[in-house]
Amino acid sequence: MKEKLAKIKEEALRQIEDSDALEKLNEVRVNFLGKKGELTTVLKSMKDVAPEERPKVGQMVNELRDEIERVLEQAKSKMEEKAREAAMKREVIDVTLPAKRNLVGHRHPNRIVLDEVERIFIGMGYEVVEGPEVEYDYYNFEALNIPADHPAKDEQDTFYVTNDILLRTQTSPVQVRTMEKGKLPIRMIAPGRVFRSDEVDATHSPSFHQIEGMIVDKGITFADLKGTLAQFAKELFGEKTKVKFRPHHFPFTEPSAEVDVSCFKCGGEGCRFCKGSGWIEILGCGMVHPKVLKMSGIDPDVYSGFAFGIGLERITLLKYEIDDMRLLYENDIRFLKQF
Ligand code: DAH
Numbered sequence: 001m002k003e004k005l006a007k008i009k010e011e012a013l014r015q016i017e018d019s020d021a022l023e024k025l026n027e028v029r030v031n032f033l034g035k036k037g038e039l040t041t042v043l044k045s046m047k048d049v050a051p052e053e054r055p056k057v058g059q060m061v062n063e064l065r066d067e068i069e070r071v072l073e074q075a076k077s078k079m080e081e082k083a084r085e086a087a088m089k090r091e092v093i094d095v096t097l098p099a100k101r102n103l104v105g106h107r108h109p110n111r112i113v114l115d116e117v118e119r120i121f122i123g124m125g126y127e128v129v130e131g132p133e134v135e136y137d138y139y140n141f142e143a144l145n146i147p148a149d150h151p152a153k154d155e156q157d158t159f160y161v162t163n164d165i166l167l168r169t170q171t172s173p174v175q176v177r178t179m180e181k182g183k184l185p186i187r188m189i190a191p192g193r194v195f196r197s198d199e200v201d202a203t204h205s206p207s208f209h210q211i212e213g214m215i216v217d218k219g220i221t222f223a224d225l226k227g228t229l230a231q232f233a234k235e236l237f238g239e240k241t242k243v244k245f246r247p248h249h250f251p252f253t254e255p256s257a258e259v260d261v262s263c264f265k266c267g268g269e270g271c272r273f274c275k276g277s278g279w280i281e282i283l284g285c286g287m288v289h290p291k292v293l294k295m296s297g298i299d300p301d302v303y304s305g306f307a308f309g310i311g312l313e314r315i316t317l318l319k320y321e322i323d324d325m326r327l328l329y330e331n332d333i334r335f336l337k338q339f
Contacts, residue, residue, distance in 0.1 A: 172252060216305030
């Protein structure tokens with residue numbers, strides 16, 4: 001029996017020695033100490049041992065069991081230690097390696113100008129609102145006093161989605177949507193993307209941006225419109241900027257005007273920028289047509305208002321002396337970086 005146990009011990013230690021993975025160690029544990037393991041088998045065969053020998057043999061078996069356990073544990077610790085070291089070596093971070101440089105983004109020049117325009121009007125108590133880019137014909141034309149047979153409908157080269165749904169050609173439909181809500185007074189600007197079936201060139205794009213503006217309240221006059229836009233122009237282009245209102249026609253305003261500002265490059269002397277005239281056109285505006293108020297449920301005998309529409313790209317191009325509108329849409333980082 002003693003010999004047998006010595007043999008088991010030798011074999012177990014050899015197998016532990018040979019193990020190169022935790023699973024192998026586990027196998028050794030099962031083979032020798034498990035329910036059907038060699039040591040257990042020895043215990044089961046105790047009945048063949050002389051009764052007076054049994055306690056001694058039992059003690060030997062227990063000692064061997066403890067020893068195998070101990071060696072197994074040792075081997076396991078060693079293995080785990082080795083694995084930890086390997087992992088540390090693998091995961092070493094070289095802190096002297098030069099870091100990757102993060103490119104910092106830039107606000108698009110359109111965004112810079114729009115932020116400035118919003119800041120100015122918010123300062124005057126306006127609210128910034130939005131309307132849908134896919135719009136009903138009703139809001140884009142009909143409710144703005146542009147009936148089906150109106151020439152302005154052709155002029156705007158509309159992208160139609162269905163017979164009565166289109167890509168808005170202007171931000172003016174947001175005027176109607178705001179008035180329909182029925183909350184008065186109104187003091188809002190509505191920036192957004194508009195669409196017209198235009199060929200791309202240095203001054204045209206099928207998609208560009210406008211900023212609509214509108215006030216509706218009791219007692220609003222053309223003088224309010226002039227004062228507001230004069231102040232706006234001063235804040236955007238500089239304190240010395242003058243404004244000029246030229247009579248014009250828009251179906252949804254009466255009277256209507258186009259507004260020029262004194263050239264902010266030459267101060268009105270005349271230069272390449274203003275094509276020698278000293279003036280630069282920046283927007284269309286007017287007093288909201290009584291029919292437009294009425295169609296949106298506002299009584300034109302009680303309320304009046306003014307509205308204006310600014311072409312965002314036009315102002316961006318002027319302000320930054322960019323001579324080709326396409327540059328605004330290509331998003332070339334070398335271009336955008338300059339602003
Ligand atoms: N919606 C006009 C356009 O796209 C611009 C415009 C003119 C807007 C006069 C207005 C306005 O609100 O009063 O050409």
